[in-house]
Amino acid sequence: MKPWKLLPSLLLLLSALGLPAAAAEANAPVKRELQLTYRLDGKKPQFILSIEKAEFTSVAALKEHLKTWAPGSELKWAPGCVRLGEEPLLSSAAEMAAFRAFLEERGIAWVLLPSG
Numbered sequence: 001m002k003p004w005k006l007l008p009s010l011l012l013l014l015s016a017l018g019l020p021a022a023a024a025e026a027n028a029p030v031k032r033e034l035q036l037t038y039r040l041d042g043k044k045p046q047f048i049l050s051i052e053k054a055e056f057t058s059v060a061a062l063k064e065h066l067k068t069w070a071p072g073s074e075l076k077w078a079p080g081c082v083r084l085g086e087e088p089l090l091s092s093a094a095e096m097a098a099f100r101a102f103l104e105e106r107g108i109a110w111v112l113l114p115s116g
Helices: 003-026 059-066 093-106
Strands: 031-039 046-051 054-056 074-077 109-112
Touching (some): 059 093, 093 109
Parallel strands (some): 031 074, 074 109
Antiparallel strands (some): 031 046, 046 054
């Protein structure tokens, strides 16, 4: 048999061997830091929650992203002391409690450093 005829079988075997490793890596717990920034080009500030380069304009959108995280992951947040008012999570004890419960349910550790 000619060696080039074995190429499709070899490629199939290699791709099958690589899939479990890639899937395991995709589901591995992560450690990330949450940032809160604001856009001040309107009448009132628009708050933006971000993790690395991903930005979310609502807690609901952030939660949708966090649903993709593996249990055992960690989200750290040091929001600092300066407030403009109406910041997501920081302006409502009930909203913060609901967010903590969401993370706990998902198995995501929450590290809050209140003083920044």
